[in-house]
Amino acid sequence: MAKSNDLPVYKRSLFSWVFSGKFSLQILLVLIILVIVFLRVLPLEIQKRIVNDVLALGNFRLLLIYCLIYLTAVLLSSALKFAINGLQTLIGQRALTEMRREMYCHILRLPLSFFRKTQAGSVVASLVNEVAVCADFVGMAIAVPLSNILTLIAFAVYLIWLNPLLGVTTLSIYPIALFIVPLVQRGANKANKERVDVSRKMASQITESISGINEVHAQGSFQAEEKKYNAIIERLLRIRIIWSLYRYGVKVTNNLFVGLGPVIVLLLGGYLMMQGKTELGSIVAFLSAQEKLYDPWKELLEFYQVYQDASIRYKKVTTAFEEDTEFKLSREQKVETAIKGSIAAKDLAFVTSDGIRLLDQVNLSVNAGEHIALVGYSGSGKSTLAKCIGQLYGYTEGELLLDGHNVSELSKEEIVSSIGFISQDPFIFSGTVNENLLYASRAIIEYSVDEAVPSEPSLDDRIASLQQTGLFVDILRFGLNTVLVRGEHPGLEEKFLRVRGNFQKSFGKELAKHVEFYNDNKYLYHSPVVENLIFGTPINGEFPFDTLAENKRFLDFLDDCNLKLPLLETGHELLAQTVDILGDVPREKVFFTQTPLEPHEYETYLDLANILKKVPVTRLDPESNRLLLQLSFRFIPALHKIIILQPLLEKLILNGRQAFRDWCSDVSPGA
Structure with a gap:
């Protein structure tokens, strides 16, 4: 008989995960449990002895000893309970990881026909939510x-x-509870099963509506989709109410039987004590025991609920994926020589599980290296034949030979190593461009377990493939636009600096009319004033270019460097020249190419120009200062020919560049 872990995952029972790779932890649990059971009973005996012996004799020393024993038992019991919970969590989480791993591996290998009839949402829900409940049960099993x-x-x-x-009388109520409580629990289980089923239908309905949202909008079928969804949630509402009532019924029934215990103890115990047939200490121990009996009884009922819930969910999950794969990943007796590529089909047919014949009596022979074109109308079977050759579909009749080897008998390793497959609807996986480019190559490498492990394509080969597919320029653009994160690309920064220096040295003179290279000691006439001053890129949002004109800390820096007034005067000059030249021209972009002022701002700046006819720059309000500084910061000497950059301002900006760097490193490092 096969071991449970040798079976396909959908054939494994829920209990097969309990000891799978966790036997030593379960043994440790059993040992701890034996100790904790003793520690739970010990306080009852201590209580009885204190009442019967210590209090009667008035022996304080003995009282202190018994209290210390009681306290020790409680502390040890609590510590061991914490250890049990920790081991339960460890076992459950390991089981969850193992379940998810094995089920994910199984799902990936299922036939493509499975995914045509299964919503992605239900697969996600099974792996994320359903098995988590099952793993919780495994941890506490x-x-x-x-x-x-x-x-x-x-x-x-x-x-x-x-x-x-x-003792017998007080315990006699529990067999009755063991009969009644499961009856109520059975109703809760039935309602829970319906709840899980309807919840899955709701998830599928949501997934279907969102996936087909284009059709919903195109056909205006909003009310139809809402009607289907509302019918499901109304049914779910009724089921959840019934399920909750049953659950509350279990709790109420349990509390009822637990509450009867002390009544019996007081009634019968009091009578026996009056008759001299028991002691006060025994009555105290009985009352304490009745209180302590509630917790294990409650935990057993909750465990039973968890077990029923987990069983239902596990059955749903395994039933959903109850299919076998159509191929083997690898096999010991592989094809000895490399497959050259001759293809032969003999009476090939492919019939779906619904009885639809997609291929019928196909006969085909293609020699290695020969090129042919399959021509036919849509739905004639061209793609289906290609997928049968690539082992994506398992043909149902006839033969399909690859260099004389039956495709159905070849392993997936032999197929992917011999056939390159390009889907009609290619899928881009999450990750980098390089990871997607090497996706198929790395898949082949994963099959290699011997020393002859194939290497990944070289960088030159990857670049050549990008050029052949017309993607090289796009990929290069992606790379050039990438912002490097400090520390994530060690050594790459130095390479860029070295390449930058070599490029400028080799092509600086040749490209001088086209490129203005960065130079710490020179003004960049094709960049705005503010970029020349900061000469860097803001990182944490403290000094963004577009709000620097109202940044109080930056304005204080300009004052300290004697830059604020020259920049205000430059803004004034830009405004005056713009208003003088443009006058009442239409507010269109073409007329504003040689000024940093935007067409939509013109009216605001016209008002400011009128104010400046009456008020000097040094007496403007903060808002007017902001407008002038904003204009000055945008000024690009090579583009905005409306004025010229004054040599004094250029010198002040170059001096301010180094001053800003020092100031920023002090007040806001890394900004």
């Missing part, structure tokens, strides 16, 4: 029932040992 059953047995034995009549 040993610890919870064993610890609580042993605790109940230990309490029962101890109470019967104290007083057989009182």
Whole structure:
């Protein structure tokens, strides 16, 4: 008989995950549980002895000893309970990881026909949510029932040992509870199963509506989709109400039986004490035991609910993926020589599970190196034949031979190593361009377990493939537009600086009319004033270019460097020349090419120009200063020919460049 972990994942039982790779942890749990059961019963005996012996004798030293023993038992019990919870979590999370890994591997290998009838949302829900509940059960499958059953047995034995009549009577209510509570729980389980089913339908309906949203908008079928969705959530509402009532019924029934215990103890125990057939300490122990019995009883009922929920979910998950793969990943007896590529089809047919015949009696022979074109109308079977050759579909009749080897008998490793497949609708995976480019190559490498591991295509080969497909220029543009994150590309920064220096040295003179190279000691006439001053790129948003004119800290810096007034005067000059030249021209972009002023701002700046006829620059309000500085910051000498850059301002900006760097490193490093 095959071991459970040798079976396909959908054939494994829920309990097969309990000991799978976790046997030593489960044994450790059992040992801890035996100790904690003893520590739970010990306080009952201590309580009885304190009441019967210590209080009667008035022995304070003995009282102190018993209290220390009681405290030690409580502390150890709490610590061991924490350890049990930790081990449960470890076992459950390991099981969850193992379940997700094995199910994901199984799902990836399922036939393509499975994915045509299965929503992606249901697969995601199964792997993310459903198996998590199952793993929670696996974590508690040993610890919870064993610890609580042993605790109940230990309490029962101890109470019967104290007083057989009182012990048997107080414990007699629990068999009745064991009969009634599962009946109520059965109703809760049935409602829970319906809840899971309808929840899946709701998820599928949402996925379907969102996937077909173009059709919904095109056909205006909003009300039709809402009607289908509303019918599902109304049904789910009724089911959830019934399910909740059943769950509350379980709790109420359980609390009822737990509450009856102390009543029996007080009634029968009081009578026995009046008759001299029991002691006060025993009554105290019985009352304490009744209170302590509630927790293990409650945990067992909750465990039963978790088990039922997990069983339903696990059955749903395994049933959803109850299909076998159509190929083997690899095989020991591989094709000895490399497949050259001759293809032969003999009476080939492909019939779907619904009985639709997509290929019928196809006969074909193609020699290695020969090029042919399959021509036919849409739906005639061209793509289906190609997918049969590539082992994406498993043909149902006839033969399909690759160099004389039956495709159905070849492993996936042999197929992907011999056939390059380009889908009609290619999919781009998350990750880098390089990872997507090497996706197929790396898949082949993963199959190699011997020393002859094939290497990845070289950088030159990758560039050549990009050029052949017409993607090289786009990829190059992506790379040139990339912003490097500090520390993520060690050594690359130095390479860029070295290449920059070599490029400028080799082509600086030749490109001087086309490129203005960065130079710490020179003014860049094709860049705005503010970029010349800062000479860097803002990182953390503290000094963005578009708001510097109202940044108080930056304005204080300009004052300290004696730059604010010259920049205000430059803004004034730009405004005056713009208004003088443009006058009342239409507010169109073509007329504003030689000024930093935007057409939509012209009216605002006209008002400012009128104010400047009456008020000097030094007496303007903060808003007017902001407008002038903003104009000055945008000024590009090589573009805005309306005025010229004054040599004094150029010198002040170059001096301010180094001053800003020092100032920024002090007040806001890394800005």
